[in-house]
Amino acid sequence: MVDRLDDGTIPADLGPLDYKGLYKAVGKALFWAHVEGRLKSEIMSKPEQFVEPDPELPLALLDQKEAGKKLLLITNSDYLYTDKMMHHSFNRFLPNDMGWRDLFDIVIVSARKPEFFQTSHPMYEVVTGEGLMKPCFKAQTGGLYSGGSAQMVENSLNIHGDEILFVGDHIYTDVSQSKVHLRWRTALICRELEDEYNALIGSRIHRESLVELINQKEVLGDLFNQLRLALQRRSNDRPAQTLAATNMKDEDLTESMQKLLIVMQRLDEKIAPMLEADGELFNSRWGFISRAGLWDKSHLMRQIEKYADIYTSRVSNFLYYTPFMYFRSQEQNLAHDSYSHLCSQSSY
Structure with missing residues (x-):
């Protein structure tokens, strides 16, 4: 509705509206639909359409x-x-x-x-x-x-408590409240998961290419920072982190840094539109519902992890398991987990 107001496509019978007037108009429409029962009456008259x-x-x-x-x-x-x-x-x-x-x-x-x-x-x-x-x-x-x-x-x-599994489709009204106040087990139904899952599969090549470019920039950024540190230490007569940077002349260090900056800027020019396009297969405006950016979890996803013991796209998914199934959570990775194996090897 905000887009329609900005585009000037609000129906004329609503009259000239500013944002405050639009808020009131939407609130009035919702009141008619829900409190006065118009919405449910229409649905009950033609359930096959809804x-x-x-x-x-x-x-x-x-x-x-x-x-x-x-x-x-x-x-x-x-x-x-x-x-x-x-x-x-x-x-x-x-x-x-x-x-x-x-x-x-x-x-x-x-x-x-x-x-x-x-x-x-x-x-x-x-x-x-x-x-x-x-x-x-x-x-x-x-x-x-x-x-x-x-x-x-x-x-x-x-x-009482965890003897009950409460299944709901609203993170606040259903899942968080039954978990916080009663300690019931909770299952969240999120219908959008199916579309998001398909969108993630469809954008796999796009995301792989994006990650490859980001990795390239990180490598160049690390090299740039080493040269920058070399200049910083050189002013205090201290060696750089690497022998190669220590032996470089001042003008070579500066020239190399400038060249690296140019390459990283070109990578940024490729990365920026790809980041903006990530998630468009699911929603052209908001991207994925479970992700914020390329790797981080969205606020909704963090709420789901906090309050829902399990989540799925529809209750009928349980048909593919026995009613005696005991669901266990997956192993949770920590930031330092990827280094634990290397550290244990280096200690020998």
């Missing part, structure tokens, strides 16, 4: 249930919307006339996450298909409830 069905998702959950796991659905959506969307997304892929409710031991709607993990709200049992409710104080297997809290879930199931 839902990408995943036939393997219900089967992945069915494996877990048949293996003896207790499955819960905890959503901020209201009952009518939840029932409509789950029926559309699940029922046609389940065997033996199963419905989506048959998968879950407990269903909680209108959960009000992230408050659900932090505070205790009243819990109501949904008792009719129209969503009418009555107060209750403890969830029972097979029940459908509104509100409540994570503490009630633990008490009802008599399980």
